[in-house]
Amino acid sequence: MNASLFSTSAAVALLFGLGGTACLSLPAAAQEPAASAQAAEGSSGDTHIGLIYWPEIAPSSYDAEAAPEDEGVAGARMAVKDNNTTGRFTKQTYALDEVALTEGKSAVDAARDLVGKGIRYLVLALPADDVLAVADAVKGEGKGNEVTIFNTAAPDDRLRGADCRKNVFHVIPSRAMQTDALAQFFTLMRWRKMFLITGPNDNDRLYADAFRASAKKFSLKITAEKPWTFGPLAKARGDTPTRSEAMVFTRGVDYDLAIVADEANDWGDYVPFRTVDPRPVAGTQGLIATTWHPTLETWGAAQAQNRFRRLAGRLMRPLDYQVWAAVRSVGEAATQKKTADPAVLSAYFADPAFSLPAYKGVSLTYRPWDHQLRQPIIVVQPKAMVTVAPEQGFTHQRTPLDTLGVDLPETACKF
Amino acid sequence: MSLGFKAGVCVAALVGATMALSASAQAYTVYVTNEKGNTVSVIDTATMAVTGTWKVGRRPRGVTTSKDGKELFVCASDDDRIDVLDTATGKVVRSLRSGPDPEQFILGPGGNPLYVANEDDSQVTVIDIEKNKVLAEVPVGVEPEGMGLSPDGKILVNTSETTNMAHFIDTTTFQVIDNVLVDARPRFAEFTSDGKFLWVSAEVGGTISIIDVAARRVIKKITFKIPGVNDEAIQPVGIRITKDGTKAFAALGPANRIAVIDAKTYEVQKYLPVGQRVWQLAFTPDQKFLFSTNGSSNDVSVVDVEADKVIKSIPVGLLPWGVAVSPN
Numbered sequence: 001m002n003a004s005l006f007s008t009s010a011a012v013a014l015l016f017g018l019g020g021t022a023c024l025s026l027p028a029a030a031q032e033p034a035a036s037a038q039a040a041e042g043s044s045g046d047t048h049i050g051l052i053y054w055p056e057i058a059p060s061s062y063d064a065e066a067a068p069e070d071e072g073v074a075g076a077r078m079a080v081k082d083n084n085t086t087g088r089f090t091k092q093t094y095a096l097d098e099v100a101l102t103e104g105k106s107a108v109d110a111a112r113d114l115v116g117k118g119i120r121y122l123v124l125a126l127p128a129d130d131v132l133a134v135a136d137a138v139k140g141e142g143k144g145n146e147v148t149i150f151n152t153a154a155p156d157d158r159l160r161g162a163d164c165r166k167n168v169f170h171v172i173p174s175r176a177m178q179t180d181a182l183a184q185f186f187t188l189m190r191w192r193k194m195f196l197i198t199g200p201n202d203n204d205r206l207y208a209d210a211f212r213a214s215a216k217k218f219s220l221k222i223t224a225e226k227p228w229t230f231g232p233l234a235k236a237r238g239d240t241p242t243r244s245e246a247m248v249f250t251r252g253v254d255y256d257l258a259i260v261a262d263e264a265n266d267w268g269d270y271v272p273f274r275t276v277d278p279r280p281v282a283g284t285q286g287l288i289a290t291t292w293h294p295t296l297e298t299w300g301a302a303q304a305q306n307r308f309r310r311l312a313g314r315l316m317r318p319l320d321y322q323v324w325a326a327v328r329s330v331g332e333a334a335t336q337k338k339t340a341d342p343a344v345l346s347a348y349f350a351d352p353a354f355s356l357p358a359y360k361g362v363s364l365t366y367r368p369w370d371h372q373l374r375q376p377i378i379v380v381q382p383k384a385m386v387t388v389a390p391e392q393g394f395t396h397q398r399t400p401l402d403t404l405g406v407d408l409p410e411t412a413c414k415f
Numbered sequence: 416m417s418l419g420f421k422a423g424v425c426v427a428a429l430v431g432a433t434m435a436l437s438a439s440a441q442a443y444t445v446y447v448t449n450e451k452g453n454t455v456s457v458i459d460t461a462t463m464a465v466t467g468t469w470k471v472g473r474r475p476r477g478v479t480t481s482k483d484g485k486e487l488f489v490c491a492s493d494d495d496r497i498d499v500l501d502t503a504t505g506k507v508v509r510s511l512r513s514g515p516d517p518e519q520f521i522l523g524p525g526g527n528p529l530y531v532a533n534e535d536d537s538q539v540t541v542i543d544i545e546k547n548k549v550l551a552e553v554p555v556g557v558e559p560e561g562m563g564l565s566p567d568g569k570i571l572v573n574t575s576e577t578t579n580m581a582h583f584i585d586t587t588t589f590q591v592i593d594n595v596l597v598d599a600r601p602r603f604a605e606f607t608s609d610g611k612f613l614w615v616s617a618e619v620g621g622t623i624s625i626i627d628v629a630a631r632r633v634i635k636k637i638t639f640k641i642p643g644v645n646d647e648a649i650q651p652v653g654i655r656i657t658k659d660g661t662k663a664f665a666a667l668g669p670a671n672r673i674a675v676i677d678a679k680t681y682e683v684q685k686y687l688p689v690g691q692r693v694w695q696l697a698f699t700p701d702q703k704f705l706f707s708t709n710g711s712s713n714d715v716s717v718v719d720v721e722a723d724k725v726i727k728s729i730p731v732g733l734l735p736w737g738v739a740v741s742p743n
Contacts, residue, residue, distance in 0.1 A: 306535050361650065363619050
């Protein structure tokens with residue numbers, strides 16, 4: 001099981017946890033619950049966290065699985081509530097400033113506004129280019145009180161590599177982490193021969209690149225590659241003529257598993273049960289690697305699922321979880337350092353002593369070399385959890401979590 | 416061949432039962448909540464076998480008996496209530512108004528009131544079990560779980576899993592008087608019998624914090640190291656300390672071990688292999704046996720406390736969570 005690829009003899013284990021000294025004893029707690037999540041501006045003492053996002057385009061009324069309007073935002077609201085419940089005992093209060101972008105308002109404008117109001121923590125649910133633009137625009141602002149940015153939606157490996165920024169922390173796993181999680185499972189199952197099908201978008205090509213790298217890392221074989229050229233058939237209506245060439249294009253390929261690279265969800269769901277040979281499908285559809293799923297209930301996740309459902313009236317989605325983890329990073333760091341001072345916390349997130357408990361069975365930490373959040377990745381099919389990466393047997397001198405994604409010796413990131 | 420094999424199994428089972436019988440002066444009844452089975456499995460310590468399976472509300476977790484052993488209290492988390500069973504009949508005779516999502520609870524030293532952690536609601540509810548009346552609701556951190564009570568009943572401690580604190584609550588005023596930060600995801604709080612120290616397990620932090628109760632400071636953190644087991648898999652949950660204060664047992668979750676700890680020096684002496692994902696522990700009143708719930712393997716392990724040995728595993732229902740033993 002390829003463990004030898006990663007095991008080294010050095011037994012330097014990085015211990016999770018808060019380190020040995022965290023001990024806080026406080027006087028009688030204020031019994032008055034903290035102010036609501038969206039406390040009024042200017043109530044002094046509140047730590048404000050800005051959330052910038054593109055609102056979902058209104059879906060067709062008949063779209064059964066449309067993204068909810070408050071996707072991500074609801075996760076931030078729950079996290080601010082959680083921060084405030086804990087803050088009752090540490091005398092720290094939090095407020096959320098939500099900014100939905102429109103055609104006329106760029107992410108950079110929104111970020112400058114928030115920073116101008118004194119906000120030092122920005123949570124972005126934005127594409128990679130916007131993340132970079134905001135990171136560069138607010139760099140050096142705040143005169144010693146550096147602005148910290150959390151990327152919750154852009155999985156692009158370049159943000160953790162050549163285009164990394166010191167003021168950005170990545171909660172969402174990189175594409176490399178996602179495809180490594182799948183590849184570890186395939187290795188465990190001895191499924192070796194991969195048929196890679198790549199969609200027409202840039203993101204699809206980036207996903208395919210990540211998968212190729214993972215295949216190489218875990219000694220899987222890509223026996224065939226084809227582009228998807230038949231359009232968004234997964235979104236076609238029942239009376240749309242079926243593209244017969246799409247049904248036969250898997251003919252004559254020798255493979256164990258079809259890997260679909262379709263981040264826009266346009267056609268990947270069309271492939272399962274339509275391959276000529278009966279083969280399972282994985283990648284961006286079918287068996288996927290993600291951060292959250294309705295069937296996740298271990299490690300206390302059931303409590304987060306319930307709390308979220310009561311708050312938002314719907315199931316928690318991966319983006320909700322990622323935004324929640326970003327906002328909780330601020331709250332958790334403030335509890336651990338006993339201050340919400342941005343000058344202290346901006347340096348603390350990358351400290352190995354900082355850890356975030358986030359319903360994954362282990363404490364999560366940010367990698368110092370690229371600021372990516374280390375995390376177990378769940379591998380799920382639509383109705384069930386299948387496994388959790390890293391798989392047993394994949395070891396690493398630091399933590400098995402570092403078998404997922406780009407490791408220190410390979411990183412292209414220079415802060 | 417197959418006959419011979421079966422006979423062998425029978426002999427082994429008999430030997431096990433005889434061993435249990437001879438070691439146990441008195442027979443007790445063990446109650447195990449099955450979180451996904453919505454049942455309680457009943458085990459007789461004389462035979463170490465399941466003698467009954469009782470239906471209760473949904474997602475049963477915390478479990479305890481009344482002081483006289485005639486009633487069994489079960490947190491039916493998903494039904495937002497506590498079921499009270501007659502231990503003579505195994506029937507639910509009434510339900511207590513526990514507040515939402517009761518997970519763990521602890522009974523006052525006099526047998527009343529009951530202190531309940533409401534996991535989904537960031538509060539502790541205090542219930543008079545005779546009048547079925549809520550006496551107080553105490554706001555605590557996010558996801559309250561562990562409940563410990565000082566031997567004199569004056570200090571209640573609740574641990575909050577996401578706030579990562581032990582909240583000290585005065586049981587006469589129902590006010591939070593202090594908070595002690597511990598490691599990530601504290602699951603269980605247990606006082607020593609002299610009331611001087613409080614042990615708090617941290618599932619994700621992988622540690623047990625020993626808190627000086629008078630000073631309300633962490634004085635020691637116990638860590639664990641098991642050859643061949645990832646540190647990440649060592650997740651302490653349930654803790655039990657012997658009455659004489661010499662020995663402690665800690666369930667280590669997916670490490671599938673119970674740690675035996677010298678309660679004076681805080682040194683880990685031994686790891687006992689048990690079933691998968693071991694969570695809660697309970698002694699028999701004579702402290703001869705310790706029972707552990709093993710959630711993933713759907714069984715209960717029986718530990719001989721004197722010998723530090725696992726002597727038996729008993730299959731129970733789906734996802735065993737909590738365990739309580741009758742006082743007589």
